[in-house]
Amino acid sequence: MTVQTIADVVFGDEITPWQPDTSLQATRSFAEAVGYSGSGRFEDHGKARAQGLPGALVPGIMGMGFLTSMIHRWAPQGKIKFIDTVFRAPVLADHDHTVTAVVTDIDEENGEVVLDLTIQNEQEETRVFGTATVHLPAAS
Amino acid sequence: MTDIDDLRSKFLDLEFDRTGFVIDAEQSAKVAKASGETRAEFTDTTDPNFEACAPILASLASGRRLPIDFPTLGGISMDGGKAVACIKPVRPGIKLTGKTHLHDIYAKSGRSGRMIFLVSRMQLYDDCGEHLATTDSRQVIRERPDK
Numbered sequence: 001m002t003v004q005t006i007a008d009v010v011f012g013d014e015i016t017p018w019q020p021d022t023s024l025q026a027t028r029s030f031a032e033a034v035g036y037s038g039s040g041r042f043e044d045h046g047k048a049r050a051q052g053l054p055g056a057l058v059p060g061i062m063g064m065g066f067l068t069s070m071i072h073r074w075a076p077q078g079k080i081k082f083i084d085t086v087f088r089a090p091v092l093a094d095h096d097h098t099v100t101a102v103v104t105d106i107d108e109e110n111g112e113v114v115l116d117l118t119i120q121n122e123q124e125e126t127r128v129f130g131t132a133t134v135h136l137p138a139a140s
Numbered sequence: 141m142t143d144i145d146d147l148r149s150k151f152l153d154l155e156f157d158r159t160g161f162v163i164d165a166e167q168s169a170k171v172a173k174a175s176g177e178t179r180a181e182f183t184d185t186t187d188p189n190f191e192a193c194a195p196i197l198a199s200l201a202s203g204r205r206l207p208i209d210f211p212t213l214g215g216i217s218m219d220g221g222k223a224v225a226c227i228k229p230v231r232p233g234i235k236l237t238g239k240t241h242l243h244d245i246y247a248k249s250g251r252s253g254r255m256i257f258l259v260s261r262m263q264l265y266d267d268c269g270e271h272l273a274t275t276d277s278r279q280v281i282r283e284r285p286d287k
Contacts, residue, residue, distance in 0.1 A: 018176075020175070020176050021174075021176060026174050027174075029170065029173075029174045030170075030171060030174035030175065030195075032170075033167050033168075033170040033171045033174065033196075034167075034171055034195070034196065034199040035199070036199075060219055060221070060222060061195040061198045061199055061222055062174065062175055062195065064175075064194055064195050064198055064222060064224070065171065065172065065174070065175025065176070065177065065193065065194070065195040066175055066176060068175070068177070068193065068194050068195070069172075069175050069176040069177045069178065070176075072177065072178065072179045072182075073178060076179070079226070080194065080226060081225065081226055082223070082224070082225045082226070083194055083223065083224055084221070084222075084223035084276070085221050085222055085223065086220065086221040086278070087218075087219055087220055087221045087222075130221070130223075
């Protein structure tokens with residue numbers, strides 16, 4: 001499901017859930033690009049465990065990237081004005097996670113939609129949550 | 141126990157760091173693609189509307205994490221979250237200046253003790269002084285019981 005204008009958005013709608021690529025290859029690539037690589041915590045399960053972690057992690061801001069990617073697919077004309085993510089618990093690499101969002105407010109006058117965001121693991125435990133404000137064009 | 145009101149009165153809203161950045165287009169596109177981004181304005185560096193993605197803005201780090209005279213709170217520090225407010229598109233390759241201040245200090249108490257939250261806010265400006273974006277970094281410190 002995608003929306004093109006603010007008129008397409010329905011209060012309470014859930015954006016189609018998405019399972020992002022949390023593979024070590026993806027986390028390594030991300031960590032290299034943002035300058036987080038080297039310690040192994042995002043690149044190698046063994047090195048991460050040696051640091052007391054349960055395994056290699058998905059960088060927190062990569063979770064933000066998962067959420068913005070999902071919003072951009074849902075609203076191809078949308079502009080994210082604000083996104084806030086709370087890192088509640090580690091997101092483990094090589095584990096399936098589900099990214100979801102729900103419409104919690106619609107401001108038709110200003111063309112803005114507020115979304116509640118979550119990233120959950122296989123046990124349906126929330127690892128990351130947050131909100132986003134997205135600007136959408138008015139219906140023509 | 142750390143006096144939160146005292147910290148707030150001494151440190152909030154005072155710029156403690158100013159750092160220059162230039163975002164690399166290829167690096168931003170790589171970050172966007174690794175996050176599953178599909179829109180060309182974030183993944184294709186030849187797109188005329190190409191702009192830096194939110195995670196790369198959130199990755200920009202100030203030279204100092206806290207003011208130079210900020211007291212040591214002890215305990216374990218964790219990355220509690222990030223926020224990005226996009227005011228205007230941030231184009232890779234341009235000179236940016238990040239001005240950082242402590243935006244908020246607050247505490248929450250739970251069964252395992254008190255957690256102190258420090259929110260550092262970086263405002264990003266271009267060479268003309270235009271405000272392009274704001275990023276918040278939320279640092280969480282689990283206070284030691286004896287503090």
